[in-house]
Amino acid sequence: MSTGESEDLAVVTRGLTKRFGKLVAVDHLDLAVRRGELYGFLGPNGAGKSTTLRMLCGILEPTEGEGHVLGIDIRTDPERVKSAIGYMSQRFSLYDDLTVDENLTFYARVYMVPRAERAARIARMVRLADLGGRERQLSGQLSGGYRQRLALACALVHAPALIFLDEPTAGVDPVSRRTFWALIRRLADEGTTILVTTHYMDEAELCDSLGFIYQGRLIAHGSPERIKGETFRRPVVELDVHDVRAATEVLSDWAAVEEVVRVGRLLRVILVPDAPGADGVRAWLTGRSITVRAARDVEPSVEDLFVSFVDTERKDRVREQLRALSGAVGGTGTGEPEGASAPSVAKPAPAPPQAK
Ligand SMILES: Nc1ncnc2c1ncn2[C@@H]1O[C@H](COP(=O)(O)OP(=O)(O)O)[C@@H](O)[C@H]1O
Numbered sequence: 001m002s003t004g005e006s007e008d009l010a011v012v013t014r015g016l017t018k019r020f021g022k023l024v025a026v027d028h029l030d031l032a033v034r035r036g037e038l039y040g041f042l043g044p045n046g047a048g049k050s051t052t053l054r055m056l057c058g059i060l061e062p063t064e065g066e067g068h069v070l071g072i073d074i075r076t077d078p079e080r081v082k083s084a085i086g087y088m089s090q091r092f093s094l095y096d097d098l099t100v101d102e103n104l105t106f107y108a109r110v111y112m113v114p115r116a117e118r119a120a121r122i123a124r125m126v127r128l129a130d131l132g133g134r135e136r137q138l139s140g141q142l143s144g145g146y147r148q149r150l151a152l153a154c155a156l157v158h159a160p161a162l163i164f165l166d167e168p169t170a171g172v173d174p175v176s177r178r179t180f181w182a183l184i185r186r187l188a189d190e191g192t193t194i195l196v197t198t199h200y201m202d203e204a205e206l207c208d209s210l211g212f213i214y215q216g217r218l219i220a221h222g223s224p225e226r227i228k229g230e231t232f233r234r235p236v237v238e239l240d241v242h243d244v245r246a247a248t249e250v251l252s253d254w255a256a257v258e259e260v261v262r263v264g265r266l267l268r269v270i271l272v273p274d275a276p277g278a279d280g281v282r283a284w285l286t287g288r289s290i291t292v293r294a295a296r297d298v299e300p301s302v303e304d305l306f307v308s309f310v311d312t313e314r315k316d317r318v319r320e321q322l323r324a325l326s327g328a329v330g331g332t333g334t335g336e337p338e339g340a341s342a343p344s345v346a347k348p349a350p351a352p353p354q355a356k
């Protein structure tokens with residue numbers, strides 16, 4: 001790669017691959033993360049997100065391919081990578097029997113923050129993570145949201161230019177999730193490059209760029225707007241009909257329909273690229289004696305985008321996987337993440353045998 005390119009990019013990989021025996025966990029991944037951006041790495045469980053992050057952090061050796069992080073070669077210089085970046089692993093690696101202050105001090109030492117700067121640095125992190133007043137509390141006694149912010153503070157204590165966050169909001173309540181995202185959005189706006197994995201579709205909307213990974217492969221990437229506008233191009237119609245079952249059947253017979261998904265009382269219809277939107281759907285249904293209470297064009301959700309990039313025969317499964325994750329991990333069962341689709345099971349109709 002040219003030097004110019006690696007200067008603009010905080011992360012760049014070519015054909016990055018990790019095999020565990022016969023299993024290909026990460027399959028020839030070409031990633032490019034610009035400096036200063038908030039990059040969302042999305043995919044269902046087992047897609048290869050954590051394995052990718054661990055390679056990028058210098059913890060896990062790639063089987064094949066290459067990668068540079070802040071211009072450092074992850075194959076030849078993993079130790080330098082480790083000290084240059086911040087990493088918050090999927091199981092926030094905090095020491096439960098240490099206090100907030102002691103955890104921060106521990107990480108400040110590990111990352112070799114000069115002794116003279118340590119106290120000031122730690123005080124800044126306490127402020128940033130809104131942990132004031134809890135410095136002497138054992139981290140094991142903190143609630144989920146505080147633990148999560150402490151883990152972030154530990155990953156940031158040496159002021160890295162780039163941080164990797166692996167599902168930082170999994171298992172955290174919706175209010176803490178929002179606070180956390182406001183915090184990392186601010187960090188990115190102030191210049192820190194952030195690569196964050198998530199399967200919450202509402203969080204994805206807040207990213208500058210998205211990479212969709214499925215079965216170890218990058219199946220789509222770009223800004224949310226670009227993916228919606230250029231790559232997706234499918235009208236999405238929200239429908240309120242009296243007879244949901246009959247409407248689903250009639251719509252599934254129409255070649256212009258790619259997917260019909262039930263969301264609560266409503267139907268969400270994903271049409272093929274450049275098909276007519278709400279008016280067309282209304283006309284089609286009315287012409288087949290289905291009463292339409294309301295039909296309106298809506299923005300595609302990130303979930304719609306993701307599912308559209310997967311093979312037709314896998315669509316149903318992927319949508320269910322993504323929903324199950326968003327619904328189940330979101331909170332205590334009743335608290336649904338705002339903006340996300342209802343956690344009720346999607347009942348997609350078989351997609352027409354339409355060539356894409
Ligand atoms: N250390 C390992 N040994 C063997 N298989 C692994 C190991 N780590 C991950 N895997 C497998 O690699 C695939 C990708 O896992 P992972 O990167 O953890 O996915 P994600 O973080 O997207 O859920 C999965 O099939 C997982 O079981």
Ligand SMILES: [Mg+2]
Nearest residue numbers: 049050051090
């Ligand atoms: Mg993972």
